[in-house]
Amino acid sequence: MSTIKQQIAEVTSSFNERLSTVQDIELLEKIRVDFLGRKGKLTELMQALKALSPDEKREVGPLLNKLKQDLEAQYLTKKNDLDASRHQQDALQKSSFDVSAYRPNQEAGSLHPYTHITQIIENVFMTMGYDIADGPEMEKDFYNFEALNIPQDHPARDMQDTIWLKMPERLMRTHTSSVQIHTMEKTKPPLAIVAPGRAYRFEATDASHDYVFKQCEGLLVGKDISMANLLATTKTFLQAIFEKEEIELRVRPGYFPFVEPGIEIDIRCIFCKSGCSTCKQSRWIESMGAGLVNPNVLKHCGIDSTQYSGFAFGFGLTRLAMLKYGINDIRMLHNNSVEFLEQFS
Structure with a gap:
């Protein structure tokens, strides 16, 4: 059982490391498949659960469910952030406003x-x-x-x-x-x-x-x-x-x-x-x-x-x-x- 707990910790660490560096929606999808897909690391851990005794299953099962919830939540948060960033970039590209254009200083008014x-x-x-x-x-x-x-x-x-x-x-x-x-x-x-x-x-x-x-x-x-x-x-x-x-x-x-x-x-x-x-x-x-x-x-x-x-x-x-x-x-x-x-x- 200690081995599967160690694997849960390793999966969590690996997922967080890869998620923190991804800046592309396609790469994010690959991470999702690697960890949450039908042949992903989480599925492998679920299959390993079958070999455990009933008492071990009762202890490890909730840990795997929590791991799944945490990975899905982090994935969705990252996906929303990347989607928002992409929409903002698309809007800027479509806009005629050039943020780098020269803008003369605004003349300050004064009281009469x-x-x-x-x-x-x-x-x-x-x-x-x-x-x-x-x-x-x-x-x-x-x-x-x-x-x-x-x-x-x-x-x-x-x-x-x-x-x-x-x-x-x-x-x-x-x-x-x-x-x-x-x-x-x-x-x-x-x-x-x-x-x-x-x-x-x-x-x-x-x-x-x-x-x-x-x-x-x-x-x-x-x-x-x-x-x-x-x-x-x-x-x-x-x-x-x-x-x-x-x-x-x-x-x-x-x-x-x-x-x-x-x-x-x-x-x-x-x-x-x-x-x-x-x-x-x-x-x-x-x-x-x-x-x-x-x-x-x-x-x-x-x-x-x-x-x-x-x-x-x-x-x-x-x-x-x-x-x-x-x-x-x-x-x-x-x-x-x-x-x-x-x-x-």
């Missing part, structure tokens, strides 16, 4: 300066607890003018400034300040938002003006909001945008119907110390208009102006992008020049 500066602004204000708000670009007269304390006879309603639509009381918003009203109608104070977006003016296009431009509006409403809060917020924002700890601000009076008092905030020129073409030799650069929210605006939105106050500010994203990236012509931001845009990749 508008998108980049918008993301920076949003991130800065979100760290200060502000939400990002949005509103319709085709606006109603009420939201663009009336609710912002701009009466019917205000110059901003002049046909030369505003793009009016044929639909009654409809226009293309002239500023993103209209988002203030939408937000205050839906959200009760305290609230803090910034609203970047497009605005439209009926203007001729030149190096510093366009009829479509990007603007960002900021609004904070709560209790005991003061001018000090406004100036601290704008300074923190400008320091983050221009990546400078030392930002000198200049505040001067300004008029905006929806804030009272209104101010203009300038920053000391970040490009020079004694005057340059960017600051027009003045050493100051206009950055934004701002002020404390006019009580009439709060009343239009159903907010008690005796309980709540707030500040608002607005600045041109276009101008900010031009300053940050040293762009001297606004039209470069819209002409889709690859040579210009690839500078920001």
Whole structure:
């Protein structure tokens, strides 16, 4: 019996050795015949079983059955692997795709300066607890003018400034300040938002003006909001945008119907110390208009102006992008020049 057990071990070892090296379906079939065929090695072992005693048969029989199952399972696994490999090779040969063909490097894209500066602004204000708000670009007269304390006879309603639509009381918003009203109608104070977006003016296009431009509006409403809060917020924002700890601000009076008092905030020129073409030799650069929210605006939105106050500010994203990236012509931001845009990749 020890002899037949030794033969089982030898058959197993020989089968595994030959199976591990075969890479051809025809050779695999020959291995199957040699070991599992009617005249194969397994059949020889089965015939040798007849010469054993009943007790030996009961011991060796299960070993031979297990050997047969193991050899058949390994054979089928190898056959499936070779079939799959052959099908893959056939598919590649039939395909017109040449894996060795030269493929030029894919040109990497980049964010547009508008998108980049918008993301920076949003991130800065979100760290200060502000939400990002949005509103319709085709606006109603009420939201663009009336609710912002701009009466019917205000110059901003002049046909030369505003793009009016044929639909009654409809226009293309002239500023993103209209988002203030939408937000205050839906959200009760305290609230803090910034609203970047497009605005439209009926203007001729030149190096510093366009009829479509990007603007960002900021609004904070709560209790005991003061001018000090406004100036601290704008300074923190400008320091983050221009990546400078030392930002000198200049505040001067300004008029905006929806804030009272209104101010203009300038920053000391970040490009020079004694005057340059960017600051027009003045050493100051206009950055934004701002002020404390006019009580009439709060009343239009159903907010008690005796309980709540707030500040608002607005600045041109276009101008900010031009300053940050040293762009001297606004039209470069819209002409889709690859040579210009690839500078920001």
